[in-house]
Each structure stands twice: as structure tokens, then as C-alpha cells.
Amino acid sequence: MAILLLIYIIVCLIWLFWAGILTYLVLRYRYPDKIGVTMLLIFWGVSIAILVISAIFLSRADWVTVPPFFNSVAATY
């Protein structure tokens, strides 16, 4: 089960790298208007909210018990 969490963290790091590049581009080449920074803040706000909500659910989830669905699939084979 820990491997699933590891994969999730790796994918999140790839996402973070992509987000970092976009943030750099906006801050490096932005024009003297407020749209660039505003959109950047909205993007990071939404992204952090998604990450926090996911983290809350993942911390509450049961990482040990296998649900009946998987039991029935396992029993079939």
C-alpha cells in the first residue's frame, strides 16, 4: 500500500516541477498588468486547496483493510 502513496508523491513532484516552470515563466516575462500575478495566485490557491483536501482524505483513509470489492475479486481468482 505504501507503494501507492509513493507513486502519488512522485506524480505530485512532477506536477510541482511543471507548476514551478509556469510560475517562473509568468514572473520572468510578466507584463505590467495585474492579470499575470492574479491568475498565478488563483492557480496556486486552487492547487493547494486540492492538495490539502486530498491529504485530509488520505490521512483518514484505511491503508490496511482491503474492502469487500477487492476480496470478492481476489476470491474469484
Place this chain on the structure above:
Amino acid sequence: MSVKYFESQQEGEEVVLLIRRHILALASVMAIAFLIYLIGLIAVFVLPFIAPVMVKGFALNIYVILISLLFLFNTIFLFNNWVLHYLHVAILTTEHFVEINQMGLFARKVSEMTLEKIQDVSASQKGLLHTMFDIGEVVIETAGEAPNFVIEFAPGPNKISQQIMDTERSYCEMHGIRTTGVSGNANNNTFIQQANAMNPQSQPEMPEPNIEYPGEQWK
């Protein structure tokens, strides 16, 4: 001058117009992104009622991870396209016309020309949406072999082309340039020649052409 819009902007060079494509240029991308958001929201609010077994125990982990990644990557997909849209601009200054094209995350092209090289500016609108939202294509034809500048999805194309023409005219007047460009019209050279013919003293003395015909030697 406190703020620079592009690298080579000179001291005292003022930005007249910053043209960015209309947000409708992103319509297809936004439609896809919002469709994916909708699918994600349906999965969040409907799936627990349809298949409660999928949101318990270990299955909940997979469910949360998948939904989380769906939202995260959809958000960055949308933002990525918006950044490319935001950084793709055309800038008209009192001296230059600059087009900055952000083609990808690591691909950027800056094309620049002085206003005297503008030969013709045309604006065109095609289709219902373009007419309704006053969007169009502005084409700036340049002198010589330089490639033309094309601004797609330009908001208010007629106003933009008019603004470019006015700025080019004032640039030429300021620098005392006789141009074949938009400040007169395509036949401006003809008018200048006619004016010179009426007042021969104003004509500059042209040097005699010194052409040798090598054919004479070959006979």
C-alpha cells in the same frame, strides 16, 4: 521610464498598444478543461451513492488519489494554456512593432521591426463569432523580404489597424521619413515623384549610372 515591456525597449519609447489575443482563442481548451472538472465533480458527488463500496477502506485511497490527480493536472493544463496565451503578445510602441510569441514552455520567439518598415495594415473578420465578439485578424505587411506579422483573434481589429496606421504616420512625420507605407498609401511614391517633377529644384541630383557592359569585351 519605469516599466519595460520587452528587452530592447529604449529610453523614452512609449508603449501605444499591447495586443493580446481574445480569450475566445482559448475556448476549445477551456471547454475540455471544464468538461474534465465536471466529470471529476460527478465522480466526487455521485459515485459514493452509486457504489459505496468504492469509497471505503483501501478503495477510498485509490479513489482520492485518482480524483486528486485529475483535478491537479486539469488545473495545470488549463493554467499552462493560459500562460502561453498571456505571454503571446504584440506590442506597438512609438518606435517599434514587436511580436512576442511564446510557442511552448521553452520556446519563445521575439520579432521586432521599426515602424518605417510597415507597408500595409489590413483587418479582417470571418464568421458569426468573430462578428459578434468583434474579433479578427490583423495582418501587417512589411517592406522587403521580412515576413508579415499576423495577429489572430485580435480584439477590435479595425481599431488596432487604425491605431497602427496613426502611430506609423506620426513616427514618419517625426523622423521626416518619406514612406511607401500606410502613412500615405501604396501610391505615395508616385505622389512624391509628381511633386518633385513640379519643383525640379527640390530633386536631389542623381549620379550618372556607371554601367559597364561586359558583352562588349566578349565580341
